[in-house]
Amino acid sequence: MPGRAGATKVGDDLARRVATVAVTLGLDAVREVRVGRRIWGSERRIDVVLTGKDNRRLGIECKAQSTPGTAEEKIPATIQDIRAWPIPGIVVFQGEGFSDNMKAFLISTGVAVEFEDLESWLRLFFGLPLPDSG
Numbered sequence: 001m002p003g004r005a006g007a008t009k010v011g012d013d014l015a016r017r018v019a020t021v022a023v024t025l026g027l028d029a030v031r032e033v034r035v036g037r038r039i040w041g042s043e044r045r046i047d048v049v050l051t052g053k054d055n056r057r058l059g060i061e062c063k064a065q066s067t068p069g070t071a072e073e074k075i076p077a078t079i080q081d082i083r084a085w086p087i088p089g090i091v092v093f094q095g096e097g098f099s100d101n102m103k104a105f106l107i108s109t110g111v112a113v114e115f116e117d118l119e120s121w122l123r124l125f126f127g128l129p130l131p132d133s134g
Contacts, residue, residue: 014064014115015047018092021119022050025128033059035085046085052126059089065097072102079109092118 019029028051035044046059061078075091082089093106094115106112113121123130 011047011062011064014062014092014094015060017115018048018060018062018118022048022122025119025122025126027052027122027126035059038081044081044084046089049087050122050126054127056126057087058122058125059085059087061089061091063091063093063098065093065095067097068099072098075102075106079111082111090121 015031019031022029030049030051031047033046033049035046038044047062048060050058050060059082061082063075063078065072078091082091089111091106091109091112092115093103093112098106103114120130122128
């Protein structure tokens with residue numbers, strides 16, 4: 001499939017950056033955690049699993065798209081997949097390839113955050129100190 005290797009590289013890069021933000025905040029980050037199978041039999045993996053000091057966990061599915069393409073088409077299935085995880089989960093997304101409508105849909109689900117907002121989101125979720133706002 002044309003462009004697939006490039007898309008995988010962009011997604012892997014986003015997952016690495018998500019893990020880096022988490023570690024900077026003092027969280028543990030593990031990549032590619034196996035968590036059973038999907039309804040059609042393929043193996044289900046969570047891109048990044050974060051663990052806080054209190055052992056609270058969060059799964060993160062990373063979606064990056066620099067140009068319009070198929071990542072956007074997979075979003076509804078991704079949201080449904082997260083609901084089957086044994087831990088809370090979110091989608092972290094980034095890239096100019098997501099349409100404004102898809103960005104609005106993602107935000108409306110309550111389980112998605114743009115990468116640029118991730119640090120603040122994680123601070124709130126894990127009860128970490130918030131940066132001074134003034």
